[in-house]
Amino acid sequence: MTSWEAGTTAPTGPASLIPHPRPAPDPLRGAAAGDPWWMDTMDAVIRTCRAHGRADLADRLARRRARLLHPQLRVLVMGAAQQGRSRLINALINASACGVLPDADPAVPTVVRHADAPAAHLIRRDSPAADWTAAVGLQARIPLAADRLGASLAEAVATLPAGAPVHVEVGVPRSLLAGGLVLIDAPALPGAADVPAVQDLADQAGADLVLYACEAGRHLGDDELALLAGLGQSFPGLLVVLTKADYAPDWRRDLAECRLRLNQAGIGAAVAAVSSSLRLHAVRTGDETLNRESGFADLLVHLRKMVEAKPDRLARATAGALGRLALQELAVPLRAELDRHGAGGSSDAAAHLQATHRRLDDLRKCTVRWQNRLSDEVGDLMSDIEHDLRERVKALLAEADEFFSTNDPAKSWDEFEPWLREALQELATTSMTWLAERTEWMARRTADMFPPEAGDVLPPSALAITDGGVLQGVSTLDAPPVATFTPGQKLFIGLRGSYGGVVMFGLATSLAGMSLINPISIGGGALFGGKSVRDESKTLLKRRQTEARNAVRQHVDDIYTKLNKDARDSVRRAQRALRDHFTAVTEDLQEETMESLRNAKAAADRDAAAREAHGRRLSEELTRLAESHAQAQALSDRARA
Known part of the structure; x- marks a missing residue:
């Protein structure tokens, strides 16, 4: 060492x-x-x-x-x-x-x-x-x-x-x-x-x-x-x-x-x-x-x-x-x-399928909504157009009555009749214009029931729907037959009225020793005769005015009936046209949505199959990893043994 x-x-x-x-x-x-x-x-x-x-x-x-x-x-x-x-x-x-x-x-x-x-x-x-x-x-x-x-x-x-x-x-x-x-x-x-x-x-x-x-x-x-x-x-x-x-x-x-x-x-x-x-x-x-x-x-x-x-x-x-x-x-x-x-976790294909289902359900609900909206709007328009015509006719008749309260139909009819014809024509035109505006508004209100993704679903021209309902020109109203006050009638009425005056004043003057026929009784007869002629003339004037009012009212009622019928027919034509148009739009949208639904379902099925296969692969891979992990664990266990 x-x-x-x-x-x-x-x-x-x-x-x-x-x-x-x-x-x-x-x-x-x-x-x-x-x-x-x-x-x-x-x-x-x-x-x-x-x-x-x-x-x-x-x-x-x-x-x-x-x-x-x-x-x-x-x-x-x-x-x-x-x-x-x-x-x-x-x-x-x-x-x-x-x-x-x-x-x-x-x-x-x-x-x-x-x-x-x-x-x-x-x-x-x-x-x-x-x-x-x-x-x-x-x-x-x-x-x-x-x-x-x-x-x-x-x-x-x-x-x-x-x-x-x-x-x-x-x-x-x-x-x-x-x-x-x-x-x-x-x-x-x-x-x-x-x-x-x-x-x-x-x-x-x-x-x-x-x-x-x-x-x-x-x-x-x-x-x-x-x-x-x-x-x-x-x-x-x-x-x-x-x-x-x-x-x-x-x-x-x-x-x-x-x-x-x-x-x-x-x-x-x-x-x-x-x-x-x-x-x-x-x-x-x-x-x-x-x-x-x-x-x-x-x-x-x-x-x-x-x-x-x-x-x-x-x-x-x-x-x-x-x-x-x-x-x-x-x-x-x-x-x-x-x-x-x-x-x-939903995939894009599944989410698209769900969104398409929701869009189809919304479209079905939309169909019910626009049909109800169109029906309600048509009912309201019927009521409103009838009320508008009635009010306009009432105003025209009141003006005609006021005219005949001061004028003699026998003398002023030629002046009154063109005014009446023009007023009725203006009433019909105004009513028809208002009806066209309301029809277009009704079409827009009904179109609002469609979802925004449907785009512009209005018909090409809502006003064109009411073309068939335009009223024809108003016919001429002939003067009502009135009785004339001839000179003979005036003489007869005057003599009949003067007789009572001559007798009444003659008897009064006879008390004074005068004869029955005297200047005073003759003057009284003339006075009473003139009054009778004037009273009869006023009675005939009032009769002519009443007959003229009745004739005008009858004529206006006929015009109102025709206008009301034409307006209702126009509204019904507009309703049918709008119904057919929106039904066609709904069918196109439904067909488009159904095609999208079929494509989305096919894509979702493919995606589900792919996800299922991927899940199986993940499970199999985890199983293989678990087996390898078990082998590694066995190594550690043998090392500790």
Whole structure:
């Protein structure tokens, strides 16, 4: 045993600085003592990832598969700042390989591996996401002085751009490392570390195992438990080491509480407590008792067992864990899509079919509405046109009565008759114009019952509907036959009236001794005769006026009856025309909607069949993923057995 290698890191037999190399396993058959089943399962998962379009996930699994076939066990030591990570590694190998920069907690990771002679290089990677295990050229390897590693590293880092992706590779001749163990001192984790980012760091570092360092006496926080839970899923064999146990008043209680918290969180991690100071002092003094008290003896035994277990149990457990995670990640979108499919989410075709059904129902309701509206409007128009005609005729008759109250029909008939004919013609024209306007308004009111998507459903010209109802010209009204007051009639009426006056005044004057016929009686007779003629003349005038009024009223009633009938006939013709027009529009819309409904139903049937087939494919794919997940779980179960 050489002077720089002492304690439990030394082999029990004769020491050799050049250990016998371990044969690399056959990629087609797995390790000699292992089970190649894990490779078959992992290959199946990789093919499944590529089939699902997850080339990134497949590439990550392929890199982990290749590293599992490598004989070295790469242990990533990580933790928060000032938790004793670097001292832990230095104590394991009994060499100052980590934490050599002047800074308290450098951000330059260090990879410690076996070498025949102490050597160190600063490796400059192509990018922050580059794999640490990838081969680099000589121009990317900066030699460092092993005897003054800290100063040499500081000088080399100072020549590089700030933030350049670098790590240090340190080779030391140690039998612990010669057995295939590689220790990686990761940069300090931030206070709230992002689990995916830490997992990517471990994947880039090529880690096979993660060792999380935490100072004894400090309880694991919720963020740390979440980080450990995420790491434990990707890296079976997770190891939590409580450092600085010599500074903790009751490190055994801290160790028990740490185990309890990890078990409660469902994290399957091994837990150990060590003291780097005691380990280094025990190595310097050769004190085996103090070395056992430092806790490193058990830690070294555990690490050696993990190196031996990598081709078999650790490979199976890692393959099973990675397979389960990958399959779960693939199943999440499939299950979400299947849930949406099972939730009855309507497709565009189904939505279009429902909208077409609603449009057809609306059209059926619209048919009832416009028919009711047209019937109501026709009834109102009938009543209104009759009322309008009656009021107009009443006004005309009142004007005619007023005319004949002061005029003699025998003398003014020629003047009255043209006025009456013109007034009746104007009444008919006005009524017909108003009827046409109301008919057009009725057509618009009925068209409003159609849905907006039907467009303009008015007939080409609503006024043209009433063309057949235009009234003909008003006929001429002949003068009523009236009795004439001839001179003979006047003489006869005058003599008849004067007789009474002569007798009445003659008798009155006979008392005075005068004869019956005297100038006074003759004058009285003439007076009474004139009055009789005037009274008879007034009576005949009133009779002529009454007869003229009756003739005019009869004539106007005939005109009103004709106008009313023509108006009703016009309204009925308009009703039929509008009914036929809107019925044709409704039939066209129904035919168009039915055609759209047939097309929508066919599209919905095709979409439903496609969705059903897609749902079956999703279920079948989830079933296959579940079977692969069961195989990955079996790998993990066999690894734990």
